[in-house]
Amino acid sequence: MNMIDVRVAAIEQVTPLIKHFKFVKEDGSKLPPFSGGSHIVVALDAEGRTYRNPYSLMGSPTETDAYHISVRRQENSRGGSAYMHENISVGMTLKITHPVNLFTLAKMAHKHVLIAGGIGITPFMSQIEDLNRLGAEYELHYAFRSYKQAAFVEELQKACGNKLHCYSDSDGKRLDMDALLSNQPLGTHVYVCGPSPMVVGVLETAKNLGWPDSNVHNEQFLAPPVGESFKVQLAKSNLEVQVPAEMSMLEAIEAAGVQPEYLCRGGVCGRCELSVLESDGGLEHNDHFLTESEKASCKKIMPCVSRTKGKRLVLDL
Ligand code: FES
Numbered sequence: 001m002n003m004i005d006v007r008v009a010a011i012e013q014v015t016p017l018i019k020h021f022k023f024v025k026e027d028g029s030k031l032p033p034f035s036g037g038s039h040i041v042v043a044l045d046a047e048g049r050t051y052r053n054p055y056s057l058m059g060s061p062t063e064t065d066a067y068h069i070s071v072r073r074q075e076n077s078r079g080g081s082a083y084m085h086e087n088i089s090v091g092m093t094l095k096i097t098h099p100v101n102l103f104t105l106a107k108m109a110h111k112h113v114l115i116a117g118g119i120g121i122t123p124f125m126s127q128i129e130d131l132n133r134l135g136a137e138y139e140l141h142y143a144f145r146s147y148k149q150a151a152f153v154e155e156l157q158k159a160c161g162n163k164l165h166c167y168s169d170s171d172g173k174r175l176d177m178d179a180l181l182s183n184q185p186l187g188t189h190v191y192v193c194g195p196s197p198m199v200v201g202v203l204e205t206a207k208n209l210g211w212p213d214s215n216v217h218n219e220q221f222l223a224p225p226v227g228e229s230f231k232v233q234l235a236k237s238n239l240e241v242q243v244p245a246e247m248s249m250l251e252a253i254e255a256a257g258v259q260p261e262y263l264c265r266g267g268v269c270g271r272c273e274l275s276v277l278e279s280d281g282g283l284e285h286n287d288h289f290l291t292e293s294e295k296a297s298c299k300k301i302m303p304c305v306s307r308t309k310g311k312r313l314v315l316d317l
Contacts, residue, residue: 001259003043003095004031009066011090014151018119019085020058023067026093031064036127037103037219040067041265043095046083049247049255053080054221054265056193057099058125062133067096070151072119074223100263103193103219105130110187112138113180115202117194118145121152123219124193128159139163141180143198146170177205193219221266224248225286227307233314234258235277249303253317260303260317267305274315276301281310 006023014020025031034057044051055069071084088094103123105112112131114124121142131138140160144150146168156164167175181190181202190211192202199220206216229245234253243252250272253260263269267287276283276299285295287302294300301315 001097001262003097006031006067006094006096008088008090008092008094011088014070015149017073017149018070018151019073020068020070020151021084021088023069023094023096024065031067032098033064034061034099034126035101036061036105036130037123038099038101038126039103039123039221039264040069040099041097041262042069042084043097044080044083044088046087049251051080051083052251052254052262052265053084056103056122056126056219058122060129061126062129067099068125070119070122080223100269102264102269103127103191103217105136105191106189106215106217108187109189109215110137111185111189112136113184113188113190114138114140115175115177115180115190115192115194115198116140116142117192117198118143118149119151120192120194120198120219121156122193124191125152125155127191128156132159139165141165141167141175143167143175143194144169177201178209181205181209181211189215189217191217191219196220219268220288221264221268222286222288222305223266224251224305225284225307227284230308230310231312232308233278233312234317235314236317243307248305249301249307249313253303258317262304265304267302270302272302272304273300274303274317275299276313277316278312278314279308279310280312281308283307283313284309 005026009024010022012020039054039056059068073085074081167173226246241256263271270289284307286305
């Protein structure tokens, strides 16, 4: 994959768990344009391995002198977010991918309802710039544990005014999804990004209320789950790769020198899909891309997040 060399121009501790990073191009030129909701993958060489983690681009899509991302330190981080927090400093150079948008705003929507939970606010930071520029009708609903742990509330108040609605757990204020989604005009699109229970809640509520699937959008990049170690045989490459417990299959294959395609690295886009030729146990499908019948057939797997329940897997790669 064609990577871009960037320099870390600034780092800000936004909340006790969230850091904001500003990247500029190493050669001083502008970065590629992007649209609200895009993400990049940041590649980090550390501790003898390469971490590649997706992060949403924040800030205005019209200002490409710099990119902005925010990283929440995950409690059970396998290294990516913890490494970003502890080891990345201003002046360091990093490699990033070109922006990709898997969470686009629907151009024909009459109204946009944006629902964010915690760090799930980040893709909306660029989307509201697009919506404000277009003069589009929207509401942003932002739920978090407490104001102390919530990132960017002041910036959002300035950017969104009375379109922003905040819900703080510590104040006992809850988002009533049923009421929110029951009272929207025809042609409204809803977008959700946040913890899994929130995303599932919005998807189920929308379904129960009869919202068309095409009007409901979600972004839910999964951190690759850890599991038992296993062997994967790459039939075309004639390679056998050991996948350690704390590494994804995609990361282990890359570390062996084979580069499968990817976009999201979070089980969403389907780009990394591989055919399974043999498996000595069932597959542990963790993605949101394959259908239930595709998962049951055990013929395909998304190596960015999925694993085998057995000891050995043969892939058509
Ligand atoms: S890279 Fe997107 S599903 Fe694996």
